[in-house]
Amino acid sequence: MPRTRATCCDGFSRSEAMRAALAGSGRPDPRDWDPRMPLPAGTGVDRRRFLLGAAGGMLSVYGAGRLGLGGRALSEGIAEAATLQGSNSPILVSIFLAGGIDALSVLAPTADPTYIKLRPTLAVAPGSGTPFREDPSLSWGPAAAAFAQLHDAGKMTVFPGIGYTDPDMSHFTSRHYWEVGASDTRLMTGWLGRYLDIVGSPTNPLQGLSMDSEMNPTLATARNPVAAIDRPETFSLWLEDVWGDIFSETLDSASSLGDAQRHSGDAAIAQVAQAASEVGIVRRALAPFRTADGDAAYTSPVAYPKAAGTDFPQRLAGLAAMIAAGLPLHCVALTPETQFDTHSAEAATFNTGLPVIAEAIATFQADLEARGLADRVLVHVWSEFGRRALENGSKGTDHGAAGVSMLIGTRATGTMVGEWPSLTDLDVNGNQRENVDFRGVYCSLLEQWFGQDAAAIIPDANRYARYQLIN
Amino acid sequence: MPSLPSSPTETFPGRFTEQHATRLLWRAGFGPKPGDAKRLAALGLDGAVASLTRPSGAAQLIGAKPHSAPGQPLDPVDVWGDDHCWWLDRMVRSTHQLVERMTLIWHSWFATSIDGATQGLMLKQNQMMRAHWLGNFHDLLVDVTRDPAMLLWLSGNANTKYSPNENYGREVMELFTLGAQRGYSQRDVHNQARALTGWTNTWNQGSGPSNFRFDPELHDDGVKVIFGHRGRFTYLDTARLCVQHPLHPSFMIPKLWGYFIAEPIPGPTLRALERAYRAGGFEARPLVEAILRHPLFYEGARMVIPPVVYCAGLLRAQRRTVQTNSWAWIGELTGQRLFEPPNVAGWDYTHWLDTSRWSGRFTAVNYALEETAIDPESKHYPERENAPQAVARALAFWDNPTISEATHRSLLSFSRSAQRLIKADWEQVPYRVMRQNALRALIPTTPDWQTC
Numbered sequence: 001m002p003r004t005r006a007t008c009c010d011g012f013s014r015s016e017a018m019r020a021a022l023a024g025s026g027r028p029d030p031r032d033w034d035p036r037m038p039l040p041a042g043t044g045v046d047r048r049r050f051l052l053g054a055a056g057g058m059l060s061v062y063g064a065g066r067l068g069l070g071g072r073a074l075s076e077g078i079a080e081a082a083t084l085q086g087s088n089s090p091i092l093v094s095i096f097l098a099g100g101i102d103a104l105s106v107l108a109p110t111a112d113p114t115y116i117k118l119r120p121t122l123a124v125a126p127g128s129g130t131p132f133r134e135d136p137s138l139s140w141g142p143a144a145a146a147f148a149q150l151h152d153a154g155k156m157t158v159f160p161g162i163g164y165t166d167p168d169m170s171h172f173t174s175r176h177y178w179e180v181g182a183s184d185t186r187l188m189t190g191w192l193g194r195y196l197d198i199v200g201s202p203t204n205p206l207q208g209l210s211m212d213s214e215m216n217p218t219l220a221t222a223r224n225p226v227a228a229i230d231r232p233e234t235f236s237l238w239l240e241d242v243w244g245d246i247f248s249e250t251l252d253s254a255s256s257l258g259d260a261q262r263h264s265g266d267a268a269i270a271q272v273a274q275a276a277s278e279v280g281i282v283r284r285a286l287a288p289f290r291t292a293d294g295d296a297a298y299t300s301p302v303a304y305p306k307a308a309g310t311d312f313p314q315r316l317a318g319l320a321a322m323i324a325a326g327l328p329l330h331c332v333a334l335t336p337e338t339q340f341d342t343h344s345a346e347a348a349t350f351n352t353g354l355p356v357i358a359e360a361i362a363t364f365q366a367d368l369e370a371r372g373l374a375d376r377v378l379v380h381v382w383s384e385f386g387r388r389a390l391e392n393g394s395k396g397t398d399h400g401a402a403g404v405s406m407l408i409g410t411r412a413t414g415t416m417v418g419e420w421p422s423l424t425d426l427d428v429n430g431n432q433r434e435n436v437d438f439r440g441v442y443c444s445l446l447e448q449w450f451g452q453d454a455a456a457i458i459p460d461a462n463r464y465a466r467y468q469l470i471n
Numbered sequence: 472m473p474s475l476p477s478s479p480t481e482t483f484p485g486r487f488t489e490q491h492a493t494r495l496l497w498r499a500g501f502g503p504k505p506g507d508a509k510r511l512a513a514l515g516l517d518g519a520v521a522s523l524t525r526p527s528g529a530a531q532l533i534g535a536k537p538h539s540a541p542g543q544p545l546d547p548v549d550v551w552g553d554d555h556c557w558w559l560d561r562m563v564r565s566t567h568q569l570v571e572r573m574t575l576i577w578h579s580w581f582a583t584s585i586d587g588a589t590q591g592l593m594l595k596q597n598q599m600m601r602a603h604w605l606g607n608f609h610d611l612l613v614d615v616t617r618d619p620a621m622l623l624w625l626s627g628n629a630n631t632k633y634s635p636n637e638n639y640g641r642e643v644m645e646l647f648t649l650g651a652q653r654g655y656s657q658r659d660v661h662n663q664a665r666a667l668t669g670w671t672n673t674w675n676q677g678s679g680p681s682n683f684r685f686d687p688e689l690h691d692d693g694v695k696v697i698f699g700h701r702g703r704f705t706y707l708d709t710a711r712l713c714v715q716h717p718l719h720p721s722f723m724i725p726k727l728w729g730y731f732i733a734e735p736i737p738g739p740t741l742r743a744l745e746r747a748y749r750a751g752g753f754e755a756r757p758l759v760e761a762i763l764r765h766p767l768f769y770e771g772a773r774m775v776i777p778p779v780v781y782c783a784g785l786l787r788a789q790r791r792t793v794q795t796n797s798w799a800w801i802g803e804l805t806g807q808r809l810f811e812p813p814n815v816a817g818w819d820y821t822h823w824l825d826t827s828r829w830s831g832r833f834t835a836v837n838y839a840l841e842e843t844a845i846d847p848e849s850k851h852y853p854e855r856e857n858a859p860q861a862v863a864r865a866l867a868f869w870d871n872p873t874i875s876e877a878t879h880r881s882l883l884s885f886s887r888s889a890q891r892l893i894k895a896d897w898e899q900v901p902y903r904v905m906r907q908n909a910l911r912a913l914i915p916t917t918p919d920w921q922t923c
Contacts, residue, residue, distance in 0.1 A: 098814075168651075168652075169641070169657070169660075170641070170645055170651055171814070171815075171816075172645075172646075172651065172814075172816050173651050173652070185651070185652075205826065210825070210827075213803075213804070213806075213827045213828075214806060214825060214827055214828065215822070215825040226825075227825070227826045227827075228825040228826050228827040228828070229826065229827055230827065235826075235827075235830065237830055237833050237834070238837065239837050239840075239908065239909065239912050240837055240840060240841050240844040240908065241844040241845065241846060241847055241904070241905065241908050242844075242905045242908045242909045242912070243905070244905075245892045246889050246892060246902060246905045246906060246909055247905075247909070249885060249888050249889055249892065249909075250885070250909040250912065250913060253881065253882075253884070253885035253888070253913060254833075254913060254916050256881070257878065257881040257913075257917060257918075258918075260877060260881065261877065261878075261918055264918070266772055266773050266922075267733070267772060268733065268772060268773040268774050268775045268918075268922040269773060269918040269919075269922055270918075271775055271822070271823070271824050272775060272824055272829070272917075272918035272921045272922060273918045274824075275824040275825055275826055275828065275829035276829055276916065276918070278825075278826045278829075279826045279829050279830055279833075282826050339586075343626040343629065343636055343638045344626055344629045344636075392634050392635075392636055393629075393631070393633055393634020393636075394626060394629035394630075394634065394636055396626075396629075396636075398636065398637050398638070399637070399641070428657075429657055
């Protein structure tokens with residue numbers, strides 16, 4: 001792992017200075033701030049920006065202030081976005097289960113003789129999982145126990161047969177379709193990226209946040225900036241034998257060089273410059289989430305699971321803390337480390353990989369509820385396809401068509417949408433057929449969760465059925 | 472110096488300068504060492520390209536041997552990360568730069584990962600690909616198809632006549648030879664899987680997978696239909712049929728071109744190279760020699776330098792070598808951990824940077840400069856150095872790379888701001904030292920340096 005250093009980036013030391021100044025101002029709780037009062041000395045918060053914060057989303061900026069986010073530590077674009085967005089704006093969290101998760105091992109017709117015949121070694125044994133609340137002939141696989149609890153509590157909507165017509169069995173093509181929200185191999189913006197291009201800001205990269213250390217294509221925009229991090233506390237920089245003001249100046253210089261060249265006519269120059277420019281914005285915004293030792297400077301009201309080889313639960317913990325702090329997040333994308341391309345030894349992948357993912361998502365939900373944020377956040381879980389109904393003889397399954405997807409949140413309708421896809425009426429390749437089109441789900445989410453006209457985002461939006469997804 | 476046969480397509484007509492040589496060194500190697508660009512420019516275009524594509528003798532590794540930590544040699548088979556460092560060291564030190572660069576291209580093309588294979592098998596695959604570097608694509612494909620790491624990675628060892636596994640059968644067409652939805656159907660995928668049956672291996676509790684072999688008992692020797700051809704096909708036919716497919720050259724050549732040149736390949740160039748590729752029996756060398764001499768290679772838009780090339784280049788520019796296995800996790804941070812591509816499609820060479828990857832590169836610069844950073848307590852630094860002198864010194868440290876006017880102004884502006892921070896007398900030297908360290912770090916983070 002990267003080593004950490006006591007010397008830290010400028011945003012952090014600035015926010016430390018601000019916190020110290022606040023403590024000395026006789027106003028221990030920044031929520032008591034009144035926009036008409038003079039500003040605490042030494043915080044670097046200029047009046048215009050502060051009023052901007054006070055005029056709009058009080059809670060966002062106040063919450064941010066409590067974490068030391070403000071003034072120079074909170075750059076103007078972020079502050080403005082936090083203000084404009086307000087404290088009640090909806091957030092969508094997109095979680096991609098890579099590789100094509102086997103829907104028949106997530107939710108299984110355990111007593112169906114056809115299922116047992118198709119899955120001689122992989123079938124979920126009757127009684128081993130949790131019965132599905134809405135249909136007793138189905139059972140959640142034992143690895144999906146945490147999903148069962150969310151569904152029982154009415155906080156999870158399940159699509160057991162989601163897909164699209166003329167399914168493509170390539171991981172990359174099918175995943176691309178899901179990412180861009182159309183069966184179009186040439187479309188280069190993500191469906192959430194196009195949404196952010198319409199409603200987002202040209203100065204707030206946090207509006208589309210990938211938490212996979214690299215940009216998630218679902219969030220790819222044509223115009224507005226988006227950012228990639230791992231966890232908020234891991235986003236930091238240092239330099240050997242450069243510290244203090246000179247180090248701050250160094251980072252600012254790199255970012256402002258990026259600002260100056262991000263619109264270069266040369267695409268490669270622009271790519272580098274844009275990243276440098278956005279690093280500056282994100283660095284300042286995330287500095288308060290990190291201690292001088294590089295640990296998380298936030299706590300979670302609930303305990304997240306820990307497991308070897310994954311920090312997915314910890315990424316969700318960081319996400320909840322960022323939302324609670326009022327950072328202007330809008331669409332967030334995460335990919336757990338486990339790959340579900342189970343051509344062989346499928347049971348091992350499910351037993352070790354899925355429980356921690358499902359428990360982390362359930363914990364994230366509990367975290368949001370404990371912080372009073374649950375009504376603002378909806379989690380969308382998806383995979384590029386399901387798998388072949390007949391198992392393949394390597395105790396695994398090959399690429400299929402229809403698969404499973406979920407929505408989690410207090411405002412999700414919490415029921416099954418579509419039908420259980422038949423195992424006797426398979427397509428010509430032996431795959432289950434879809435009965436809900438993912439593009440219809442995207443249109444419904446855009447309209448019901450974001451209040452946005454889907455036709456401006458999803459090609460041929462009027463061709464797809466809508467589903468009641470939000471209460 | 473070997474001469475080159477004439478190119479089947481147009482070649483760069485202008486004078487071959489140091490600037491052109493620098494681009495060639497970054498795109499067909501791992502960046503220049505001090506003086507390299509000048510030496511290469513003196514050879515002229517054909518001479519420079521030939522020195523890369525037809526190097527004489529065996530590769531030599533120049534400079535200090537690699538270490539994972541002081542006094543600790545690398546253990547690439549058994550220690551996590553030392554595999555990455557072992558190859559990075561060859562990229563840094565080998566005199567045959569294009570051999571390593573082509574091996575990197577084949578690694579991304581036939582992307583295999585330690586997530587599905589062992590480090591030892593990945594290293595063997597790496598040697599196999601290195602041996603094929605500019606050789607025959609068909610022969611490379613045959614060796615990839617029966618390569619133990621690939622057999623593990625794409626389930627070739629689990630593909631038997633009793634239960635065909637389509638994993639490799641699909642990817643060999645979609646990703647390796649034809650392209651998605653180009654000239655094959657699901658029926659071809661299934662029949663390729665049948666043709667590929669028969670490979671197996673032994674598992675050993677202690678040593679893992681071994682004894683990879685073709686077992687005729689496990690092979691489906693029935694008649695298959697692939698691309699409309701009928702026969703009792705085997706894995707050898709899979710490779711032959713894919714390479715002979717009429718749509719293979721129009722997939723292979725633009726893909727290869729894309730590793731070297733940002734612009735799409737022009738139609739006439741593609742057609743000329745397709746003819747040469749077919750007529751020559753699927754040899755890679757004539758293609759690469761044509762691409763490296765093409766006008767668009769020198770006149771076209773810049774490309775972002777791939778992360779591992781960036782890291783190797785930082786060390787080469789200082790004549791330094793790999794002295795810490797931190798380079799492995801830096802590979803992860805920058806988005807290119809060797810032997811662990813993101814998936815079977817390899818790395819996306821069109822989009823290397825985002826906020827996270829840029830920060831990773833900043834970390835790479837920091838580690839590259841670890842040994843050369845000047846101690847701020849040093850007594851031997853000019854205490855009157857002014858802002859332009861500091862910038863000039865830092866640029867000279869990097870052998871005076873070409874940077875734009877705008878970038879130069881930005882460095883100068885930083886240099887002045889840093890000087891303004893000097894308040895107390897005791898700060899005169901330490902602040903100037905830190906400014907110099909900072910400038911040396913800033914130069915390779917500029918868009919000028921990160922692209923070529």
